[in-house]
Amino acid sequence: MDKGLLAYLLIPLLSAVIIPFAARTRPKMADILANVTLLAGLANLLWLALRPSMIAGGFADIPGDGLSLLLVAAVYLVGLCVTFFSAYFIEEGLPNRPAYYSLLLVSVAAMTGVVTTTDFFTLYVFIEVLAVTSFALITTDDSSAGIEGALKYFFLTFPASVLIIVGIAILMMTLGSLSYENLRLFMASDAPAGPVTFASALIMLGFIVKSGVVPFHTWTPDAYQGAYAPVSAHLAGIVTKISGVYAIIKLATLLRFFDGRAQALSEMLMFLGMLSIAVGALAALKQTNFKRMLAFSSISQIGYIVLAAGLGTPLAIMGAVFHLINHATFKTVLFLNSASLEKSTGTTDMDKLGGMEHSMPWTSWTSIVALLSTAGVPPLSGFWSKLLIILALWESGLRVYAVLALLFSIVTLAYFMMMQKKVFFGKKTPASERVQEVSAPLLAPVVLMSAIIVALGLLFPYFYAYVKVVAERIIL
């Protein structure tokens, strides 16, 4: 456990316990407590990472490996956006309001645990906590779609947990320890790696299922579409990234893909990543539901991260981490916007919407910023992360992957252009008549996230310096 960051795990957990008591007589207390907890944590983290002396020193003094800190900050940021949005989104009469916020905070605490732990057993525990909270969160509004989504999530991700625990058991038997460090040292030695790679492959497979990489992607669209609107932003924005993709990146570095160990695993991972990019993007073209399209878009974008993680060179890991952060920002914007649309019009069916740009200009423009970043249009943040990934692929001689990954950006752009045309341009439809922009508090999180997208793009040198430190520490 990275003890320096332990407080970021414990405090939300504590708040989660307090909330049901505090909110017994005054339900609003739940909102306030959750938001204050996350805001305080985020402010703290930002000071830790972005204080002027740290930037001036090129982030050389960042505590730990830097990656945990960065991801905890991302978890808090997305968590805060979701809780703030929820405070104004959920109806007054929602019976389990305190439970909802408690679950969100437990989920944040579990994610913090996932990214700060240094051994596989703790990782497994937090992954399971996260899975249970997500499962409960999906059903917040107890509609039949929510139940269906939750069940699909359950049936597909719990077998994944079985794979992970079996893999961990074999690892324990062969390696005698479950700490990351031991696996790293073992892979660095010349010992024959057979059983250890097999165990790692099982664990990796479990996390591949949990990230929703093709061909194990079928649960994500249903879960995201069925989930309660802010929850889908939480799930797509950060939960699947932390519970799946982060672990894949971590394993890729521990297995030393960069110096050619576990070659077969590395190649398989890259192939699945490329497949995800292609299948996700092409499937997104055909969707008519906004949230479903976003879910397929997530599958496609996760493909980029997995592709880079599978390559595993320092540059690729930098690209993967950068893209993970970017994906958290732009997907949160798009999912929260879909929630706003749902609130204003009662539907996320793109064929029933139209001409929203004048009635909801902020939603329209923040969507444009987020979609351009997703499609990798410069100078937004998504461009730089994709560029790093593609340069890494090219550098390692994988030119076909590089060109394909680049050209699939055009498909990404195409489905988003169709979305923008159907939802925001064109004629008003019956569903979008007399619609008004959602209130300012609901817009604040998306505007903040859009600003981050633009800022990360323009301040790329600083962010690059940071992820460079991260890559140096986790790979060497």
Place this chain on the structure above:
Amino acid sequence: MDLPIQMLITAVAVPVFGAFLIPIAAKVSVPTRNAFAVLLGLFTFFAAASLMKLVVGGQTASWTLAFPRGFDLILHADMLSVFMASISAFVSAIILIYSLDYISHYDNQTEYYAMVVLFLGSMMGLVFSASLLWMYVFWEMTGFASWRLVGFFRSDKDVAKANKTILVTVFGALCMLVGIIMIYFDYGTLDLRALHGQAISYAAAGFILVGILSKSATLPFSTWLPDAGVAPSTVTSLLHAAVLVKIGVYAYARIFGVTFAAPDGFSTAVLYIAGASALVSAGAALIDTDIKRIIAYSTISQLAFIFLGLASGNKTAFAGALLYILMHSIAKAGLFLCAGIIEQNAHTKDINQMGGLFSSMPVTGAAFALCSLSVMGIPPFGGFFSKFMVFSGAAQNGNLPVLLMFLAGAVMTLLYLVRLFYKIFLGEPGGHGNPKEGSYTMVASVMALALIGLALGALIYYPSAYTELLTNNLGVNLQ
């Protein structure tokens, strides 16, 4: 920091960042917003033109903003970039002035002004950028602005055409990025100054060419340009005549003309592609009946002549092609803006429903005629000299089939423009609407462009001396 470097930075930064202040200016009042937009346009032009003296004196100015991995943002003023920036900014400023009346009764005006200025700023960035990666960055930004501008009217048809525009050009740009990555790994740098005189591989050149052809709407990527004519005439003249499509030819001049030595056979292939493009689009211009589509086809055809000059591989043709960029920008912008006046007052874009409009809009008619003559290449208009230089250079190159294709293209230019003028202004009145002359600023804008075209012909010594000096100083591998 020296004054020229400050001017260089402001020429890019002021329009790029100013564009985002236009919505704020719009909160104050509509006239404030309009005045602010026009001021941004004029300021950009003066900033770019102020560098002219420096570069003619044989100096250059550069400014670098460090980015990791050799992705530095480098702004560099040399003869070519200042030449291109001044033309683009000048035409954009005229278009902004013309817009004041033209779009005053449509929706989304604030977005329109913001996007035109953002487009202008991205164009400045692209032209002044001496790093291939940043050329790409600004390239995509112009694509974004043109997406919003082509989709200015928000019907399904308009937005679909806008999407087509951005998808075709972004596809090309991504291919170009592949080429840029190849160069990055071959030479370890993207700084065009350091790459001067290097050889370029076929593959990298081919990928970059795809990007150039798609942006310049040359075969086989030409179809988006006529379709994009659904946009307001100001937009079409900005994007399709004067500025956006010139990005492709500028990039060709910059990358294959003054930086890399293009591989053998590559230029010949470009000549044949351009020849086919000139013929096919001129043929389309002869039979179409939509005034803006005809002018758009004519643009595709004329761009091919610029490629002819750039790819012919000798100094006369290269200098002629640069001159051609100038003449064509002025004249074609004039034609599109005239089309805007005609369309707004005759309430149709179908030339079969027009006719006899000369009596009701004589000034527009005169401007249209003057601009047409320049595009045709009739002496003493500026267009004559550029076309003459391009042809004489191409003749020196001695590729007879290509020369014949372009001669046919030039004759067809004459035919379709005469047909267009006759159908619109002469003949029996079509009796459509109640045509009248456009507003004062609109007519003044088109007349100014027409007269500048004439003046450039009369004073041809100065621009041609400039382009010849440019070719001598910067050209690579030219005979």
